[in-house]
Amino acid sequence: MKIKLGLIVCLLVSGVLHAQKPVTVECSVGEGVGTTIQLFGVDKGEKKVLASASYNQNGYYGFSFIPKYEGFYVVGDGRLYEYPLYLKAGDAVSLFMDKDTVYLTGKHNTAENKVLYEWVNLSKRVCEKSTYFMRVRNSTYEDFFPDFEALLAKTEPFCKSIKTKNTRFNELMKYFVGCELDRFALNFIYTPRSKHPSKEQRIAYYSTITDKNKFTDERVLEMPDGMKLLKSYMMFYCLENGKRGGELQEALSVIPSKKLQGELVVNQAKGFGRSYFEYLEFMEEAKKYVDAEQLKELEAKASALYEAKKGEKAIDFAYPDAEGNMHSLSDYKGKVVVVDVWATWCSPCRGELPHLKKLEKAMEGKDVVFIGVSVDEKKNYEKWKKFLVDEQLPGVQLFADGWSKITKDYKITGIPRFMVFAKDGSIVESQAPRPSDPSLQKMIESELQK
Structure with missing residues (x-):
């Protein structure tokens, strides 16, 4: 399909305009998708909005930008329809999405995104029931588990078929698949359902989720929902093992990477909106898990909370x-x-x-x-x-x-x-x-x- 862009949103990173070629993302949408499409980058395992575009009367959107990194991005309406992209300098991607389908269009899509969208469509049914459960309102474990096991049977052959010329992508894509499976499984049991399975009713996959060697490096932070996965993983570990999830030491004990432990602590601090002196109590415990750069982020949050009022206890320096x-x-x-x-x-x-x-x-x-x-x-x-x-x-x-x-x-x-x-x-x-x-x-x- 030849897409005539109705709107182009350009994001140019200062200083690298001439060093890299821009990425172009073209989207066309059908019924059910929101009127605004957003482009997200991934920053420490969380989606960050890079740009937004309102479609023209023909339902076309477009983004052109210099990528700060090679890796996963996300495009969607920020509500019920979000899909991953793998982008590097010079890439061009075209896709179509509506309430029922998503697929690549055009002749210029990269080998990486062709593989990625094989997975997107292979896992779409399971993803919708797990993550976008409001689109599949009556799904319970009775229909989800059979679908999940059917996906598991197809996963190993799919991973073996990943053989693009981009070796970095090949390895990261296999890692992405593993993260997605855990995310689907965990999200399903932690979201509202009319029926919830007992531990005995769960499929065998749940007994394989906790693995002391799973998060030994920081690759999970390159995943669009990496931070959510880490938090769900810690919660699952604590609940399954009778640990006190509210205690930092207990919750972080399942994450072997010290860097990831620090990032989780910093992320938790972002939502800590109490007074400065209550926050200091949290910081005293948090300091055990962060490096020098992460400590600066914690201190920045403390500074933002502090109000230097008359009679207030001074912050030491x-x-x-x-x-x-x-x-x-x-x-x-x-x-x-x-x-x-x-x-x-x-x-x-x-x-x-x-x-x-x-x-x-x-x-x-x-x-x-x-x-x-x-x-x-x-x-x-x-x-x-x-x-x-x-x-x-x-x-x-x-x-x-x-x-x-x-x-x-x-x-x-x-x-x-x-x-x-x-x-x-x-x-x-x-x-x-x-x-x-x-x-x-x-x-x-x-x-x-x-």
Whole structure:
């Protein structure tokens, strides 16, 4: 079928336009499919919308974009009709979908997508009963299990037939099939049905799902529903073995890959919408399972939850001084602390220095500590050290190496930024006056009297 595109949505990734050829995805739709088609990428096992298109009067959609990666994508209406694609630079794919069918059209479809759509149509009946159960409302285990076993019988021959010239795809496609079978089986028993099977009524496949060698690497995160599968897999393991699924340690024990454990924890944190201090309790447990990059994602969520209100407990920070010794805000509990977030390149910051020195001189001998936190970048480290000497900056001077944790926690978007903390470690003012304003000294003196 020659498709005349009614609408093209272009996604061009900056910097790679001339390095790669664009992918073109053409869709035509029939009865039952929604009026908007979406193109999804896969990011850490979850579908992420890349573009949306409303079809023209002839029911045509189109997407043209530079792919950020070779692998699985998804196209569909985001409701009841979603289908996978395998895309790499320069590919062209044409397909048709309606409420009953989906198939490739045109002459330019790739060998990879021809194989993929053999599987899509081979597994379509089982997929619909499991995943899109609202389209097959009366399906129960009594009709699903026979269909599933019939699919199992065809799966091994199908996998043996995967022999495209793309060896990466061949292996990933076999892995995809295995994930899909688990996903179908698990989703079926965890979705609403008029009848549910007892353990004794389940087919033998369910006893093979839990396997300590199943998730030893991160390939599952390349699957469109990889994260959902991991969560269903953990739930199945916990329920089958009498484990407490609400406990991180118990739930993650079935996932051997440390990287996957960390990604699962980070994913769980996304939906954790409680207060900052409740979230900290979760983070203390979560830290055991994440690497340095994943920890940054957890901290970003914490920063987003935190509100630096007067009287709120301060978020601690720790940075090195010019000799490499670490200092934290909490080190100075019992004193009033004035924090100056600044940089050597900041003219307003330098303009406050004479006033800051005067204020510090006035506070000598009192229970107050002045901490300067430089957001200069690492490349300017020596410049910062020289500046401290040249300007004879008093107080505790720390190097934060750019717009790091303190700026995220306290929502600092401009400098200089002055903050005052009470002796008990709570916030007096997270957006305090500058030293050139006499009210800052009055604020400090008021706190010292408490």
